[in-house]
Structures are given as structure tokens and as C-alpha cells.
Amino acid sequence: MTHAPAAPAGVGPIAQEAARRRTFAIISHPDAGKTTLTEKLLLYGGQLAEAGAVQARRSRRAAASDWMEIERNRGISVSSTVLRFEHGGVVFNLLDTPGHRDFSEDTLRVLAAADAAVMVLDAARGVEPQTLRLFEVARARGIPLLTFVNKYDRPGMEPLAMLDQIESVLAITPTAATWPVRIPGDYRGVVDRSTGAFHRFTRTAGGATEAPEEVLDAEQARAREGEAWEVAEEELDLLAAAGAAFDANAFATGACTPVFFGSAVSNFGVALLLEALERIAPSPRERPTTDGRPRRLDEPFSALTFKVQANMDPRHRDRVAFLRICSGRFERGMRVLNARTGRPFAMTHVHEVFGEERAVLEQAFPGDVVGVVNAGDLRVGDTLYVDEPLEFPPIPTLAPEHFVTVRNRDTARYKQFHRGIEQLGEEGVVHVLRRDPAADPNPVLAGVGPLQFDVAVDRLEREFGATVGLDPTPWKLARRTDAAGGEILRATNRGDVLFRPDGTPLALFTSQWLLDRFAQEHPEVALDRMLTR
Numbered sequence: 001m002t003h004a005p006a007a008p009a010g011v012g013p014i015a016q017e018a019a020r021r022r023t024f025a026i027i028s029h030p031d032a033g034k035t036t037l038t039e040k041l042l043l044y045g046g047q048l049a050e051a052g053a054v055q056a057r058r059s060r061r062a063a064a065s066d067w068m069e070i071e072r073n074r075g076i077s078v079s080s081t082v083l084r085f086e087h088g089g090v091v092f093n094l095l096d097t098p099g100h101r102d103f104s105e106d107t108l109r110v111l112a113a114a115d116a117a118v119m120v121l122d123a124a125r126g127v128e129p130q131t132l133r134l135f136e137v138a139r140a141r142g143i144p145l146l147t148f149v150n151k152y153d154r155p156g157m158e159p160l161a162m163l164d165q166i167e168s169v170l171a172i173t174p175t176a177a178t179w180p181v182r183i184p185g186d187y188r189g190v191v192d193r194s195t196g197a198f199h200r201f202t203r204t205a206g207g208a209t210e211a212p213e214e215v216l217d218a219e220q221a222r223a224r225e226g227e228a229w230e231v232a233e234e235e236l237d238l239l240a241a242a243g244a245a246f247d248a249n250a251f252a253t254g255a256c257t258p259v260f261f262g263s264a265v266s267n268f269g270v271a272l273l274l275e276a277l278e279r280i281a282p283s284p285r286e287r288p289t290t291d292g293r294p295r296r297l298d299e300p301f302s303a304l305t306f307k308v309q310a311n312m313d314p315r316h317r318d319r320v321a322f323l324r325i326c327s328g329r330f331e332r333g334m335r336v337l338n339a340r341t342g343r344p345f346a347m348t349h350v351h352e353v354f355g356e357e358r359a360v361l362e363q364a365f366p367g368d369v370v371g372v373v374n375a376g377d378l379r380v381g382d383t384l385y386v387d388e389p390l391e392f393p394p395i396p397t398l399a400p401e402h403f404v405t406v407r408n409r410d411t412a413r414y415k416q417f418h419r420g421i422e423q424l425g426e427e428g429v430v431h432v433l434r435r436d437p438a439a440d441p442n443p444v445l446a447g448v449g450p451l452q453f454d455v456a457v458d459r460l461e462r463e464f465g466a467t468v469g470l471d472p473t474p475w476k477l478a479r480r481t482d483a484a485g486g487e488i489l490r491a492t493n494r495g496d497v498l499f500r501p502d503g504t505p506l507a508l509f510t511s512q513w514l515l516d517r518f519a520q521e522h523p524e525v526a527l528d529r530m531l532t533r
């Protein structure tokens with residue numbers, strides 16, 4: 001079925017291209033099934049003859065890559081990837097995010113580039129701690145959210161209870177877009193509530209190929225499924241009476257989420273999710289800039305750098321900057337300006353990225369995500385543009401909760417140590433803080449979780465040949481302040497002040513109690529939880 005959105009009459013070619021883009025991220029608690037669902041969306045998007053390829057490619061690459069050893073050893077995904085594919089006339093940019101809590105900042109950056117997100121829940125576990133955290137990050141961006149309740153092939157929570165939980169824990173209105181037809185442990189298919197049709201699935205071996213699907217009306221469904229159908233019908237009557245119908249405006253503002261029930265591993269319900277992404281997920285819109293005038297899609301080229309990742313290709317030890325195109329047409333070789341440095345930059349080595357594979361890209365449009373290879377000058381948050389200067393607002397980052405002092409243990413490699421620290425800070429692997437903003441031989445690494453430090457140490461040692469030691473610090477919380485606030489805090493002894501590379505002072509506290517105390521004593525001091533990059 002083709003849902004290629006018709007561009008409004010009278011719009012130019014760039015707006016038309018933008019109208020058929022869908023740029024979205026998938027967020028989930030680890031193990032809820034994000035990787036499996038990604039793979040199945042690719043299968044249904046016609047990108048894979050058989051599922052299993054992404055996983056297999058991942059592990060093959062991981063085996064060849066040394067720094068990804070951390071991912072392999074711990075069974076987590078540190079890096080995130082971009083998958084672009086075209087289906088039914090729609091161009092999807094699917095942005096993968098790491099599930100682990102310690103890498104939530106990475107997710108925040110990815111969401112800065114996305115127009116929508118799919119939240120994956122485990123049918124048995126419902127909303128888990130990391131779901132909540134990532135959801136809050138998505139909500140802060142105000143982007144529409146679709147929910148996929150996965151693993152309905154196994155006994156899970158009652159679907160009505162699942163909706164209640166989403167509503168009470170996340171404070172978002174869930175509206176069931178599909179409804180499962182099952183007896184406990186035997187999941188037969190889903191009702192598409194927009195048509196009333198029952199999609200009955202048949203499993204395939206290992207879920208490697210699309211699940212054969214029959215579409216039945218209510219009479220046929222009752223005859224085939226008996227009690228399972230009757231239970232589903234009763235539940236659907238309850239839902240209809242409760243009145244939570246899909247509301248496009250509430251969806252657009254993130255106030256309501258359509259919920260899809262399925263099983264990624266057995267391919268049940270995946271096609272309906274893909275179809276919904278085509279139909280209801282938003283296409284790129286004009287983007288706010290710091291001077292308050294939004295950048296229209298058909299204005300000259302502009303893009304936001306939302307992620308910088310080293311070692312995408314371990315054989316070359318390279319560094320890829322990911323850009324989200326916000327307006328205009330990208331053409332290979334074009335010269336653009338970096339708003340932060342004012343310097344020109346030739347976009348020659350620009351790639352379309354499919355997971356860890358790349359192809360040279362000739363042109364791209366708003367909503368597309370492209371990788372610029374070895375653009376040493378680009379940092380997270382940089383705006384690139386042609387013609388009139390403009391800047392997109394900085395990307396928020398989370399206030400660090402873990403802090404360690406990093407020491408160089410090999411004086412002969414002092415330079416490498418400092419170059420490495422600087423690069424990791426620029427990439428956003430960790431926050432780098434210094435007591436003296438100009439120089440500090442033992443900077444402090446700060447992050448949302450300790451795994452960030454493992455990645456930093458691993459990379460300092462492997463890539464920069466530095467030998468480092470980490471020492472604990474007493475700090476537990478950080479807030480952004482200003483020069484005056486920093487002076488006051490220093491004078492009170494309630495906390496400490498360290499500086500970010502751009503000179504922003506951070507107020508550090510050893511306990512929530514001391515932070516609260518200081519905030520009460522000095523209500524005039526700015527203490528912001530959100531940082532920016």
C-alpha cells in the first residue's frame with residue numbers, strides 16, 4: 001500500500017521532497033526489543049530479504065572493531081546508527097538510540113534530529129525505569145510519540161492494564177491504534193481500529209520473512225477465533241465507551257500516543273506500525289532559530305550537527321559528524337559556513353549512512369540525516385548554512401551525576417592525553433570540567449553514568465595511547481550557574497565550582513541536601529538542571 005503523502009499544491013520541489021521524509025528515533029528500555037523491531041521495520045520496508053542481517057552484520061563488525069569491545073562484553077549498544085530507506089514513496093531516516101541509561105545524553109542528541117519517536121515497551125514489563133527517562137527526554141523535545149507494545153506472543157499484561165499504566169506513569173493519553181486478539185500465550189493477530197479489520201498472522205520459521213497475513217471482517221473473525229475474538233470485541237467496546245479516540249492535534253503536541261500491539265520477533269503488527277509511520281508521523285517542519293525567526297524548509301541549505309562519532313569504521317579510525325538537514329537542498333561539494341567559527345567548509349566527503357555502511361551522497365533534503373567524514377572542525381550543536389547567517393538553538397544535555405578525576409600516568413604522552421580528553425569532550429562522550437578554565441593537569445570527567453567513563457578510558461588508551469587513572473570525587477550533583485553564582489557558592493563552602501571548556505561554571509554538590517540548602521539560602525543564584533551543547 002502506498003501512502004506517499006501528497007505535497008500541498010503550489011509548493012516547490014524542496015518542500016515536496018521534505019513532505020515525503022519521515023525522520024524518527026526508536027527508544028526503549030534495554031531488551032524491550034528495539035533492535036529486533038528496527039530490523040523488522042527494515043524487513044517490511046523492503047530493505048532485507050531476510051531478517052537477521054543487521055544483527056549478523058553488527059556482530060561481524062563488532063568482532064572486527066576493537067573499541068566496540070565494550071559493547072560486546074557488556075551486551076549493550078553504545079553507538080547509535082542511522083538507517084535510511086525508501087518504502088511506498090516515503091523516505092525514512094530511522095535513528096537508533098542506545099538503550100542503556102548511562103548513554104541517555106546520546107539519545108537526547110539523537111532526538112534533537114528526529115521529528116517523531118517510537119517507544120517500545122515489553123508486554124510483560126510495561127513502562128520500565130529507562131522507558132520513563134527516555135520518555136521524559138522525548139517529551140522535553142515535544143515530538144510526537146508512537147508506542148509499540150512488543151512481545152505479545154508471550155503472556156504479558158492485559159492490554160487494558162497496559163494502557164492504564166502508560167497513562168498513569170507517563171501522564172500521556174494512550175489511544176489504542178490496534179488491539180490484540182489472543183488467548184493467554186497464543187497471540188493470533190490484531191484488530192486495526194481505524195478499519196475494524198482483523199489482521200490474522202501466521203508465524204514463519206524464526207520470523208526471518210514477513211508473516212503471512214489474512215485480513216478478515218468481524219463475522220469471519222468470530223467464526224475463526226471464537227472466544228479470543230469475543231474477548232477482544234468486549235474490550236474494544238469498553239475502549240469505545242471510554243472515548244479515547246485518536247486526536248491528530250494531541251498527537252502532534254505529544255499529549256497523546258497511538259498504541260500498537262505486536263511481536264517484533266514473529267513480525268506481528270510490524271506492517272501496521274510502518275504504515276502508521278508513513279501516514280501519521282510528521283514530515284519535517286520549519287525549525288526555530290536563536291533569533292526567533294523559524295527557518296522555512298525551502299530557504300537555502302541549513303543543517304544541525306547533532307552527533308559526532310569516532311571509529312565508525314575501525315579500520316580508518318575516523319570521525320563522522322552527523323547532520324540533520326533543516327532547510328534547502330544539500331549537494332555534494334557545496335561550500336557552507338559554520339555559525340560557531342564563521343569558517344567555510346566544503347561538504348565533499350558526505351555519506352549516506354546505512355548502519356555501519358556508507359555510500360557517497362550526491363544530494364539530500366530536509367529531514368535527511370547525513371554523515372560527514374573526518375570533519376575535524378564540526379562539533380555537536382554546530383549550525384551549518386549558506387547565505388544569511390543563522391543558528392539553531394543549542395542541544396540540551398543532562399546534568400551530570402557521576403564525577404571522576406582523570407590523571408595522566410605516562411608523562412611522555414602528556415600531549416596525547418590532553419588531545420584525547422579534548423576530543424572526547426567535543427564528541428560528548430563525557431563532560432570535561434576544570435578547576436582553572438585555562439589549564440588543569442587533572443580534569444574532571446562528568447557524566448550521567450559510569451559506563452561513559454569506561455568508554456572514555458578505553459578510547460584514551462586505544463586511540464591516543466595514553467595511560468590514565470581515575471580517582472573518585474565526592475560530588476554527586478551539578479547545576480549550571482553563572483560567574484556571580486560561582487563566586488557566592490565558593491564563599492559559602494556549600495559546594496564547589498568547576499568550569500566547562502566554554503567557560504560556563506558548574507556548581508557541584510556532594511548531596512541533594514547541600515544543594516537544597518544552598519538554593520534556599522541563595523534564591524538569587526541560577527542553578528539550572530539542563531546544560532546545553
Ligand code: G4P
Pocket residue numbers: 028029030031032033034035036037099150151152153154262263264265266
Ligand atoms: P533491545 O535492542 O531493546 O535491547 O532488544 P532486542 O531487540 O535485542 O531484544 C531483546 C530480546 O528480546 C532478544 O532475546 C529478542 O529476541 C527478544 N525479543 C524481541 N522481540 C520479541 C518478541 O516480539 N517476542 C519475544 N518473545 N521476544 C522478543 P535474546 O534472548 O536476548 O536474544 P536472541 O538470542 O533471541 O537474539
